Amino acid sequence: MSKVVYLNEHPSDGVMSFLGLDVIELNKRTDFKHLVRQLLHERVSIAYVSEKCYEWFEEEIESYNAEFSISFIVLPNDVDHEHFGQRRLSKIVEDAVGIKVE
Structure with a gap:
């Protein structure tokens, strides 16, 4: 059975x-x-x-997502909300469809 975890900068x-x-x-x-x-x-x-963790390990996360070994999903939080998830989703849509979504 598969597991789901949360990677966070706080304990x-x-x-x-x-x-x-x-x-x-x-x-x-x-x-x-x-x-x-x-x-x-x-x-x-x-x-x-x-x-924050996505910011630290963006290249590694993107390479593993491309391999489909583990699916890494960025979640915003109240503490360090930087809109990484929103920008990442916009880029994925733009790459897939060819339309820039803002």
């Missing part, structure tokens, strides 16, 4: 924990490739990512 996120997700704390120095291997070993198929 706990009450809402995500309440929803039953494992919250994994990251920092800028986290070995992201090792983390992905660990997640795959634990059969994680979806990882929600805070905007």
Whole structure:
């Protein structure tokens, strides 16, 4: 059975924990490739990512999303809302359809 986790820069996120997700704390120095291997070993198929963590590991996340090994989904939060998710969705739509969505 597949698992879903939340990657966050804070040690706990009450809402995500309440929803039953494992919250994994990251920092800028986290070995992201090792983390992905660990997640795959634990059969994680979806990882929600805070905007701050996405900012730190954008290239790695995009490469893993292209491989479909784990689906990384950016979620905005109240603390560090930078509109990364919205801009990323606009880029995906633009790449797929050829129309710029704002």
